[in-house]
Amino acid sequence: MASDAHTNTNHASNHLETATLEGKNKVLGFWLFLAAEVVLFACLFGTYLALKSQTMSGPTSMELFDLNLVIVATALLLTSSLTSVFAMSAMNQRKLKLMQFWLGVTVFLGLAFLILEIYEFVHYIHLGHTFMSSAFGSAFYALVGTHGAHVTFGIIWISSLMIQAQKRGINTDTAPKLFVSSLYWHFIDVVWVFIFSLVYLLGKVG
Amino acid sequence: MTEEQQNSSPQQEESHKPDSTMKHIVSFAAMIVLTVAAFYIVMEDVVEPNMILPLLLFFASIQVVLQLFTFMHLNQKGTAYYTIFIFTGVIIAVVSAVGIILM
Numbered sequence: 001m002a003s004d005a006h007t008n009t010n011h012a013s014n015h016l017e018t019a020t021l022e023g024k025n026k027v028l029g030f031w032l033f034l035a036a037e038v039v040l041f042a043c044l045f046g047t048y049l050a051l052k053s054q055t056m057s058g059p060t061s062m063e064l065f066d067l068n069l070v071i072v073a074t075a076l077l078l079t080s081s082l083t084s085v086f087a088m089s090a091m092n093q094r095k096l097k098l099m100q101f102w103l104g105v106t107v108f109l110g111l112a113f114l115i116l117e118i119y120e121f122v123h124y125i126h127l128g129h130t131f132m133s134s135a136f137g138s139a140f141y142a143l144v145g146t147h148g149a150h151v152t153f154g155i156i157w158i159s160s161l162m163i164q165a166q167k168r169g170i171n172t173d174t175a176p177k178l179f180v181s182s183l184y185w186h187f188i189d190v191v192w193v194f195i196f197s198l199v200y201l202l203g204k205v206g
Numbered sequence: 207m208t209e210e211q212q213n214s215s216p217q218q219e220e221s222h223k224p225d226s227t228m229k230h231i232v233s234f235a236a237m238i239v240l241t242v243a244a245f246y247i248v249m250e251d252v253v254e255p256n257m258i259l260p261l262l263l264f265f266a267s268i269q270v271v272l273q274l275f276t277f278m279h280l281n282q283k284g285t286a287y288y289t290i291f292i293f294t295g296v297i298i299a300v301v302s303a304v305g306i307i308l309m
Contacts, residue, residue: 018284032291034291034295035292038298039299042303043303186277197244201262202259
């Protein structure tokens with residue numbers, strides 16, 4: 001890769017992900033995408049908060065939610081956000097093995113979170129809380145399910161980038177991709193902060 | 207391809223690594239504290255019910271600011287456009303969400 005020469009000419013901060021114009025554009029474009037995602041989730045949150053009391057005599061949020069499960073899920077996702085930032089520091093030090101280790105931990109924690117969420121949904125469906133059961137159900141699954149879909153996509157995305165990084169190493173081509181996937185993962189954690197606050201905790205207050 | 211791996215001598219970044227790792231750990235600890243505080247006020251019934259929502263929103267907002275400015279690196283130089291993009295998104299998001307809730 002001839003472009004590798006640019007890496008070291010980069011100014012003081014020495015960030016590999018923004019060392020080339022293409023890398024810069026990817027990061028800039030990704031922030032625009034995240035801004036759109038914020039609006040998407042805000043609309044789902046608005047819908048949920050407006051409809052959460054419409055339970056149609058089905059189970060209410062008070063009866064359904066188990067905060068102990070939510071604490072575990074929150075701990076998993078919050079820690080995965082930290083390991084993802086460690087992976088990015090390792091990347092900027094050009095330490096491939098260390099980066100792969102932290103990315104691996106991130107994916108593992110993400111998978112554990114996803115399994116917990118699937119278990120939770122299956123449990124709710126047995127209790128009669130489904131997508132079709134009430135407006136509360138529809139709004140709940142639309143919001144939390146969209147977040148879960150993002151986690152799923154993030155896991156697939158980061159795993160495939162790990163394979164690519166293993167093949168090609170850390171360079172100005174792979175670094176922006178890895179950096180952008182890490183931004184995505186932090187964004188997923190940001191959304192979860194609002195889900196545990198406004199859905200689960202507020203649902204227990206009534 | 208292999209020359210990139212050889213190029214990957216770690217000395218370039220070594221100097222400012224420890225304090226950025228430290229910063230990430232401090233901000234992670236702050237997020238844990240905020241999360242615990244949020245669960246605490248709901249589970250232990252320590253504040254008036256009408257104060258819970260504002261407090262939850264307050265704790266969540268600080269966590270988001272920490273994520274954006276430490277984990278997502280918005281504290282670094284040359285990130286003005288990213289900040290403009292994301293906060294424009296946040297403004298539209300708040301208007302949309304409040305609009306839907308009040309509908």
